[in-house]
Amino acid sequence: TAPTVAAAVLEARQRGLDNFSVLSLHKTMPPPLRALLDLGETPLQGFVLPGHVSVVTGLDCYRFLADDYGVGGVVTGFAAHDVLRALIQLLQMDEPVIANEYTRAVRPEGNPVARGVLDQVFEPGDADWRGLGVIPGSGLRFKDEFAAFDAARRFAVDPGEALEPAGCRCGEVLRGVLDPAECALFGTRCTPEDPVGACMVSSEGACAARYRYRGFDD
Structure with a gap:
């Protein structure tokens, strides 16, 4: 773009x-x-x-x-x-x-x-x-x-510091140091229907893909 x-x-x-x-x-x-x-x-x-x-x-x-x-x-x-x-x-x-x-x-x-x-x-x-x-x-x-x-x-726009929601470990998932299912929010508070972090948003999100293809209870 x-x-x-x-x-x-x-x-x-x-x-x-x-x-x-x-x-x-x-x-x-x-x-x-x-x-x-x-x-x-x-x-x-x-x-x-x-x-x-x-x-x-x-x-x-x-x-x-x-x-x-x-x-x-x-x-x-x-x-x-x-x-x-x-x-x-x-x-x-x-x-x-x-x-x-x-x-x-x-x-x-x-x-x-x-x-x-x-x-x-x-x-x-x-x-x-x-x-x-x-x-x-x-x-x-x-x-x-x-x-x-x-x-x-x-317009003096300052995006400010980017902060993850409480408990979200999306940054670690993106760096490859954490499996999505290891996040305490995965599949409970954070689902594709009600995402907490960016990794659960859209079909391109790592957590969304993990949830879709492997579920959250294995």
Whole structure:
């Protein structure tokens, strides 16, 4: 979504609009991947990498995983068969590489035009990540020349500190150090119908997937 937001900002500037602003909470993938590996909390051996992000970025931004950490990765889509194929590719790797399972959508070079639009409007900024805290340079903030469209500056918006609901251990789940069922709220106070934490929200949530496919009483 970030390139389309950047394109909208460029269009707004061209039209001279003064009633359009954006609160940018966009984030980038390489910094949190590096942070996870640097933490060393779990013996990570491979990554299933996001397909939609990679449509824009391409594959090169992930090369550091194999080059610096000896960890492979496979870019894939969100369908179940995509994820399964990515896992098979990871298991069959003889050496750590960055592979592309999502060839119907992702090109190795990504989308240079979309990245160019992003680079016109945004620059790296610090961002807060659930379970990881603030990671320098992992977000996208407006360049000074586009400050007029920055809702954070225009309206003095301060998102504040991100706090988990009491008892929620979503951050540990996302870091891979806790199975969702080990959270005391899982399946009792926290269900897909009445979620407490973000990990139980939507079909993409780790806790929601655990609840759907394996239940909560095993």
